[in-house]
Amino acid sequence: MRRPGRRHIRMLALAMALLAAGSLYALFAPQPQVATAQGDAALLAKGQELYSNNCIACHGANLQGVPDRGVSLIGVGDAAVYFQVSTGRMPLARQEAQALRKPPLPVFDPATPQGRQNLRALGAFVAAHGGGPDRPEQSGAELVGDGVARGAELFRLNCASCHSYTGRGGALLNGKYAPNLRAATPEQIYTAMLSGPQAMPRFGDRMLAQEEKEDIIAYVLAVRGERNTPGGYSLGEVGPTAEGAVAWLVGLVALVVLTAWIGARS
Amino acid sequence: MSEPSDRELREMSREQLVELGGELDDVAIASKTDNWPTRGTKPEKRAERAVAAWFVVSGLLALAFVLVYILWPDRYVVPGQDGYVRYSWYTPLLGFTFGFSVLALSIGVIAYQKNFYPDEVAVQQRHDGPASEVQRVTATARFAEAGEDTGLGRRKLLRRVLLGAGAIFGVTAGTLAIGPFVRDPWQGGDNAALWVTGWKSFNEETVYLRIDTGVLGEIVRVRPEDIVPGSMMTVYPFRESDRGDKELLLAAERASDSPVMLIRFRPGTAITHRPGQEDFHYGQYYAFSKICTHLGCPASLYDTQNNISICACHYSAFAMNEGARVVFGPASRPLPQLSITVNEEGYLIARRDFVEPVGPTFWEWRAG
Numbered sequence: 001m002r003r004p005g006r007r008h009i010r011m012l013a014l015a016m017a018l019l020a021a022g023s024l025y026a027l028f029a030p031q032p033q034v035a036t037a038q039g040d041a042a043l044l045a046k047g048q049e050l051y052s053n054n055c056i057a058c059h060g061a062n063l064q065g066v067p068d069r070g071v072s073l074i075g076v077g078d079a080a081v082y083f084q085v086s087t088g089r090m091p092l093a094r095q096e097a098q099a100l101r102k103p104p105l106p107v108f109d110p111a112t113p114q115g116r117q118n119l120r121a122l123g124a125f126v127a128a129h130g131g132g133p134d135r136p137e138q139s140g141a142e143l144v145g146d147g148v149a150r151g152a153e154l155f156r157l158n159c160a161s162c163h164s165y166t167g168r169g170g171a172l173l174n175g176k177y178a179p180n181l182r183a184a185t186p187e188q189i190y191t192a193m194l195s196g197p198q199a200m201p202r203f204g205d206r207m208l209a210q211e212e213k214e215d216i217i218a219y220v221l222a223v224r225g226e227r228n229t230p231g232g233y234s235l236g237e238v239g240p241t242a243e244g245a246v247a248w249l250v251g252l253v254a255l256v257v258l259t260a261w262i263g264a265r266s
Numbered sequence: 267m268s269e270p271s272d273r274e275l276r277e278m279s280r281e282q283l284v285e286l287g288g289e290l291d292d293v294a295i296a297s298k299t300d301n302w303p304t305r306g307t308k309p310e311k312r313a314e315r316a317v318a319a320w321f322v323v324s325g326l327l328a329l330a331f332v333l334v335y336i337l338w339p340d341r342y343v344v345p346g347q348d349g350y351v352r353y354s355w356y357t358p359l360l361g362f363t364f365g366f367s368v369l370a371l372s373i374g375v376i377a378y379q380k381n382f383y384p385d386e387v388a389v390q391q392r393h394d395g396p397a398s399e400v401q402r403v404t405a406t407a408r409f410a411e412a413g414e415d416t417g418l419g420r421r422k423l424l425r426r427v428l429l430g431a432g433a434i435f436g437v438t439a440g441t442l443a444i445g446p447f448v449r450d451p452w453q454g455g456d457n458a459a460l461w462v463t464g465w466k467s468f469n470e471e472t473v474y475l476r477i478d479t480g481v482l483g484e485i486v487r488v489r490p491e492d493i494v495p496g497s498m499m500t501v502y503p504f505r506e507s508d509r510g511d512k513e514l515l516l517a518a519e520r521a522s523d524s525p526v527m528l529i530r531f532r533p534g535t536a537i538t539h540r541p542g543q544e545d546f547h548y549g550q551y552y553a554f555s556k557i558c559t560h561l562g563c564p565a566s567l568y569d570t571q572n573n574i575s576i577c578a579c580h581y582s583a584f585a586m587n588e589g590a591r592v593v594f595g596p597a598s599r600p601l602p603q604l605s606i607t608v609n610e611e612g613y614l615i616a617r618r619d620f621v622e623p624v625g626p627t628f629w630e631w632r633a634g
Contacts, residue, residue, distance in 0.1 A: 158499075161564055172567055172569055206493075
């Protein structure tokens with residue numbers, strides 16, 4: 001027959017073992033992978049207010065999206081917010097194939113300090129819901145690289161198929177198109193590459209490193225705005241077709257006039 | 267008019283000789299007026315100076331062209347940086363100086379001709395029909411006589427040797443002209459260029475997926491974690507034996523059948539596979555040839571919202587999440603899929619070459 005004391009010892013040993021296992025688990029278990037709000041509370045509160053005023057109707061109270069209105073914003077990140085809102089694409093004017101670039105809402109105008117602050121607040125609020133790619137810390141001229149030639153090579157490889165060789169854009173299917181890059185700021189080009197707005201593929205920082213993105217930006221800025229036109233006039237910067245047409249029309253007329261003058265009796 | 271005698275010819279003036287020559291050819295001068303009937307007038311001198319000025323301008327512009335070509339800064343300068351304006355004038359200046367130099371020269375020549383050549387109207391009679399019977403028969407006899415004189419009709423050896431040498435020379439010349447157009451696309455049998463691409467592994471060597479960074483010789487192999495969801499990246503084949511050899515690296519980048527679109531679909535994308543190619547992908551990572559099966563343009567206008575990739579040339583559209591099935595446009599077969607996996611180092615590698623030829627279809631085309 002067993003002594004009752006032995007059973008108590010067993011129970012105690014079991015309790016000790018459980019406790020030890022629990023403590024070890026607590027020590028080594030991975031941190032929960034739940035995105036938590038970062039940054040200061042005032043910024044997030046401001047962001048939430050801006051979100052509630054401008055975005056909530058289509059993207060939902062919890063950024064989960066609303067069917068037939070707007071996609072979920074969970075995990076899109078600060079970069080996507082900056083691109084979509086600062087280019088005026090969001091808020092969307094109406095549901096259609098292409099989100100058009102238009103003047104941004106005054107509260108989100110990146111040209112004003114208040115607008116920049118609001119963009120940051122809204123971005124922080126959206127990024128607090130599932131993270132996502134962040135905007136680079138640099139801005140403006142700091143985002144323009146030195147390697148224009150390498151930027152050109154990378155642009156031709158990764159961007160030119162849709163945006164054309166000089167960033168003039170081009171047609172896609174189903175009413176979509178790759179937009180002209182004539183008005184895009186360095187921040188907007190950078191955040192577009194990072195977040196892949198609408199139909200565009202994303203280019204993470206390990207697919208195109210930050211320096212490579214900056215070189216691409218340098219190239220885009222170098223070939224637009226009637227600059228880099230050794231012929232004197234860019235003819236819309238759409239390449240040799242326009243140049244050939246002008247050479248034919250203007251050149252042939254000039255030759256015909258010249259021939260008529262040679263043949264004319266003086 | 268009858269032919270003049272020797273004595274008459276000797277006594278004729280130049281004007282008369284010109285007129286006689288014209289008459290013999292049935293050419294009559296209807297009118298001929300001198301622009302400057304009185305020599306040395308003021309308007310004539312002015313016209314002369316004007317023509318001379320064009321030639322001077324032409325010469326000066328030609329000189330300016332040479333000076334610009336040698337002295338003007340011609341190294342590329344990025345817009346907005348110092349010296350950009352000066353650089354941007356390089357090409358226009360070359361064009362202006364050379365173009366206007368040629369223009370001024372030709373204007374000068376034409377002005378000279380217009381100002382100082384007399385206005386002349388000449389009429390030439392047209393001769394219809396064949397030559398006279400006598401001329402034709404005698405000319406034929408002359409040719410026959412010349413052929414007889416060569417003696418080749420009698421000397422068989424010379425004739426044959428000459429014909430043989432001529433024929434061989436002709437074949438040689440023809441070969442030079444036509445030879446470059448003759449290609450054997452099936453050279454190499456099963457490894458002929460049309461059957462295999464740069465992704466084929468020789469001697470069991472691993473073929474990695476590599477990103478072009480725009481810097482020649484820089485090797486960036488691809489790990490799955492480098493690629494974000496909803497992205498497309500162009501990759502090229504890379505073998506360790508190519509490392510350091512810029513010629514081979516460049517050849518791999520430039521080969522027209524090398525470019526491959528590495529796509530990572532977004533989670534939740536509905537994906538179907540072509541029969542027999544269910545294991546060609548690695549997780550969400552899919553690799554398809556970038557070369558359109560219609561006419562070989564890069565079919566890389568990739569729309570990540572509906573996973574359709576479009577060819578820029580004729581707008582063939584491929585549903586990339588359905589085995590690159592053609593959904594629009596003139597292409598008739600899907601983009602070939604490259605079978606990929608990850609090796610023990612964690613890099614994406616090609617498991618084998620494409621199972622079908624990439625690019626446009628050809629007569630002998632067959633899968634696998």
